[in-house]
Amino acid sequence: MGVVLSLAGIGRTFGTKAALESVSLEIAAGQFACVVGASGSGKSTLLSIVAGLIAPTSGAVRLNGEPVAGPGPERGLVCQSGAVYPWRTVERNIAFGLELLPLSRAERRARVDWYLAETGLEPLRHSLPRQLSGGQRQRVAIARALACEPEVLLLDEPFGALDVQTKEDMQVFLRGVWRDTGTTVLMVTHDVEEAVFLGQRVIVLASDPGRVAADVTVTLPEQRDLAAKRTPEFLALRAEVEDLVRTYHRRHAAAA
Numbered sequence: 001m002g003v004v005l006s007l008a009g010i011g012r013t014f015g016t017k018a019a020l021e022s023v024s025l026e027i028a029a030g031q032f033a034c035v036v037g038a039s040g041s042g043k044s045t046l047l048s049i050v051a052g053l054i055a056p057t058s059g060a061v062r063l064n065g066e067p068v069a070g071p072g073p074e075r076g077l078v079c080q081s082g083a084v085y086p087w088r089t090v091e092r093n094i095a096f097g098l099e100l101l102p103l104s105r106a107e108r109r110a111r112v113d114w115y116l117a118e119t120g121l122e123p124l125r126h127s128l129p130r131q132l133s134g135g136q137r138q139r140v141a142i143a144r145a146l147a148c149e150p151e152v153l154l155l156d157e158p159f160g161a162l163d164v165q166t167k168e169d170m171q172v173f174l175r176g177v178w179r180d181t182g183t184t185v186l187m188v189t190h191d192v193e194e195a196v197f198l199g200q201r202v203i204v205l206a207s208d209p210g211r212v213a214a215d216v217t218v219t220l221p222e223q224r225d226l227a228a229k230r231t232p233e234f235l236a237l238r239a240e241v242e243d244l245v246r247t248y249h250r251r252h253a254a255a256a
Helices: 043-051 090-095 105-118 134-147 164-181 192-198 226-230 232-255
Strands: 003-014 017-028 032-037 058-063 075-079 152-156 184-188 201-206 211-217
Touching: 003 043, 003 184, 017 043, 017 058, 017 184, 017 211, 032 043, 032 192, 032 232, 043 075, 043 152, 043 184, 075 134, 090 105, 090 134, 105 134, 105 164, 134 152, 134 164, 164 192, 164 226, 192 201, 192 226, 192 232, 201 232, 211 232, 226 232
Parallel strands: 032 184, 032 201, 075 152, 152 184
Antiparallel strands: 003 017, 003 058, 201 211
């Protein structure tokens, strides 16, 4: 697999405070990578830089070798709020980005139909967001981002506002969609268990300033269900990552 996303020496300061320092990463095509870290590690700032929403103070982001200079359809972004359009039905929310692309009406309809089926939203295609649960709204947001077939799907705490049951259902859903689409995913989460369950690798950021402290390969089977969370292998990986997060947070606290 070739490298699709490259971060080289990314730094970001806000006034006199350094949020990120010398962050370098390479994400392979089709890979699912999760970023975790304690408060102050700059997780969301890093994702915003990759999305092109803010510019780095130093370093560069490249997508397929080309520099990222701002937002673009080749990067789909889903945040915790979901941010669906309340006046649009489910199908029209999914179609939103497609209306900006040079596609025929038939092509747009076919793509919307596929993602409605893939995300289990077909029965709700004519519903408005106010008629949906929180998990259903997040499915709409993910389907809308994927419908444009981005090179990379960026996820910023997408399930952080959901209850535990819905959150786990969405984790299984997201992993299935990722397997079916082959989309490269870069996800930020504070939930170590979620990162280990979803990702093929977990990148741990140290705090103040945020920097890469560890890059852990997830050695679990690719086919996973929620029962995987109870296996010794999963529990050991979760403990390893939790210890890393705690260790680098303690070092920051001691230095402060």
